[in-house]
Amino acid sequence: MFDLFDGQTVGGKVIINLSSDTPATMRRAAEWAAQQGATLIVGGVMVPEELVATDSSYVFYSGPETVVRRYESMLAVIGRVDFVGEDPALAQLFYQAQLTIFLTSLAAYLHATALVGSAGLGSDVILRYATETFDNLSYYLPEAAENIASGQHPGEAASIVMMSATADHIVGASTEAKLDLALPQAVKSLYDRAIAAGHGGETWTSLYKVIVQ
């Protein structure tokens, strides 16, 4: 963005940046724009290219709400306008939060397919099971969000200790199959550190405490 506007006069203009960068960079960019007498609106486009401007398209926006609303009908051509707050960083934080789920889950799917592939089975075999697993994941989220909000992570049904045994077996199975270990080891490391911090009897949402440490 800085390259693009280098040497240009932007005073009085509204700049809407839909490219992705870190939240801190967006906050700096908003300050820079303000110094030039311009207003920065930060956007994060939430659908792949082929879905832009379709009904399933939506875009996170952050910055001054009155400015976002002024251009809302124009912006709606790209996708649904989802205003998430005045802090310019927010649109990118929401974007990156969603993409964290997206990139990580899809990498996990590839790893799962490789595990079954190590026994000589094709990618078609695990497809319907992977689909079922993804389609059931959001079942676990409302309670997870409550646990995070309350800071309570009751582990009666399935504890960190139980689930860490599986995380260990996945690393073991991946090692036996000579697969890359970066992803399963990262997951195992979260479980290991939760146990080390004394959360072994709590449920998996307790990993949140390791992530925010």
Added chain:
Amino acid sequence: MFDLFDGQTVGGKVIINLSSDTPATMRRAAEWAAQQGATLIVGGVMVPEELVATDSSYVFYSGPETVVRRYESMLAVIGRVDFVGEDPALAQLFYQAQLTIFLTSLAAYLHATALVGSAGLGSDVILRYATETFDNLSYYLPEAAENIASGQHPGEAASIVMMSATADHIVGASTEAKLDLALPQAVKSLYDRAIAAGHGGETWTSLYKVIVQ
């Protein structure tokens, strides 16, 4: 399992092991059972405790199919019997493949919530977006499975290079938010190595080649 049967006479028996371990351990256990004149059936229970013996319960089984079928009506009490092959390791490989998706995706959800939480927003804010993202993920799987099967990863719509920029920004945003970096760095590392191996212009399924070697 070995501890459990130590000193016992198991000749002529069918042992059905529903506990989890690595595929190689299961193959060793099957050999051990055969040496004792017993038959090992390996199972992997695919639902949490509270759903066992309900309609949504299913269990992967591997080992001699005739033996699995002989006990199928008894086993169906636990959940649907899903026979996946004669290789004793398979039930555990299928189990661990599914749990790879499960544990990794849920950890990614926690990380996403922590990212948005770093701007002071509660876990309720990202919940509906996370739900939407999980519910849409399986849309990408059929084409992914085809790419893996064919070894072709055409990257017209979204390339590894484009998606790696996001993987980098997630590490950057997580660093700024002082979050644990193990998980986002593992994902970034897959993208970095795919680019280093010359797959930057292909689509994300090309990460499979990094995972299997």
